């Protein structure tokens with residue numbers, strides 16, 4: 066071989082290498098000089114719409130779907146932003162073995178049957194929805210089989226035929242199905258469930274009874290050690306790649322119920338990822354779903370949203386006789402930037418519920434373009450205070466009474482990061498006639514299960530800039546230093562709707578413990594360095610890297626850094642580095658446990674992406690808990 070062909074072969078070999086991007090970009094601490102999160106695309110704000118699941122489970126049909134779609138338009142909800150109409154589980158009849166094509170259950174979707182001998186197609190349905198000014202969503206599973214085939218065995222709408230014909234999930238058909246859903250049928254949204262990776266082990270009675278192909282579970286709920294998170298991620302990556310190929314602007318919803326450490330990688334693969342098991346129409350289930358998202362503000366940003374599941378407003382504890390609870394549910398979903406997916410038969414929705422879904426002020430909080438998820442300013446088992454900084458600097462405020470008793474909340478200017486000596490004006494968004502004006506602090510009364518929701522104005526504590534904890538939507542946690550996924554014990558554990566009290570109890574279920582947090586250390590304690598507490602900052606583990614978008618052109622970054630008093634590793638020392646567009650701007654350390662915080666500041670001079678890196682100097686036998694106290698960007 067001559068020199069040139071050799072060179073060409075070498076080049077070719079290099080080009081054919083798998084892209085190093087994912088592993089290094091999302092796991093590495095070395096600066097990359099740019100914002101590496103996926104582009105916001107069609108998910109610049111959380112998606113809003115309607116989904117069939119909470120209203121009908123698998124008992125869907127075309128009339129119900131189109132009836133709810135028509136109601137979205139008729140009631141004005143579509144104009145308010147509810148544009149997705151999502152068909153969940155139950156739409157399929159089988160997979161045709163000859164060529165692998167999915168066949169629609171045209172008995173319940175009559176428009177899918179285009180005449181004898183023709184293929185079934187959901188295109189007539191999506192055409193109708195698009196003609197109504199709406200968007201269309203569909204459901205599938207990343208494994209061979211779907212959830213209803215395990216959990217809704219008495220459903221009239223389960224796939225039929227041989228075991229192979231009933232394998233309606235994506236596994237082995239990713240390219241074919243994604244092409245069908247997007248290129249041929251023109252869907253705009255896809256929810257991809259994971260029961261096929263979790264629930265089809267040989268020992269399950271329904272697996273043998275139904276003759277399903279058994280598979281060793283790679284997701285074991287609540288058991289991170291027995292779950293193969295890498296394989297789960299790889300399966301979803303394959304789907305993501307196909308969606309990029311056929312419909313780059315589509316919304317990709319990952320449904321692995323907070324398992325497989327999705328809280329860490331969901332943002333790099335999909336537009337939204339479920340953070341919990343299925344919500345039921347119960348108060349305690351709602352709390353569990355909410356809690357699984359509440360402390361994860363730093364993992365979401367435009368294009369990538371924490372998803373505590375669809376709304377259950379209209380049913381059970383959130384029905385028209387429980388409007389306080391229904392408003393709480395909506396307020397919380399709005400302020401944590403959750404997808405707002407109505408799960409109710411809209412053809413017969415009473416005005417009292419329409420008024421909740423349709424509250425433009427509350428929707429406005431959810432759809433704010435800055436994409437800052439609310440940050441907890443106070444947390445307890447009884448009451449929470451959450452504050453979301455809007456793009457224009459105003460603060461949305463939610464105060465949640467978790468208990469069935471009336472309570473008082475003492476709200477301070479500090480909670481809001483507003484100046485304590487200047488007037489603060491708050492408008493109650495569920496009753497705009499109610500104004501609160503105070504300075505310093507005020508006491509508010511909450512009814513049982515009530516959430517007070519306000520839009521608040523005052524003088525910012527930092528008139529010339531923002532704390533990083535006020536701009537979480539501009540932060541991408543590229544590496545958070547977690548080496549071993551741990552279960553978060555602070556998430557509400559109510560009695561399970563499925564197994565009741567027959568087990569020995571409800572254990573922590575969701576990983577994420579130790580993740581980066583705004584205004585709190587990774588394991589939930591207040592930020593503190595050498596005995597000095599800080600109410601503002603970012604808590605994270607060592608060997609971490611955060612990317613911060615500097616869209617507003619701030620000139621300076623300032624913080625005080627050190628090893629947090631709550632660290633488990635007290636021997637390793639940590640170096641803190643700040644980069645601007647990949648260039649080292651400032652460094653501090655090495656810092657050791659017990660050492661007073663040191664100031665660090667950087668002149669950003671036009672840098673678009675700031676990176677904050679904390680490295681344990683000896684690599685760290687275990688992660689060191691570190692604090693970027695008072696971290697802020699200023700003009």
Ligand code: GLA
Nearest residue numbers: 118153154212213258320343
């Ligand atoms: C899972 C999902 C639900 C729903 C059902 C459908 O349980 O988490 O949201 O899609 O499957 O079977």
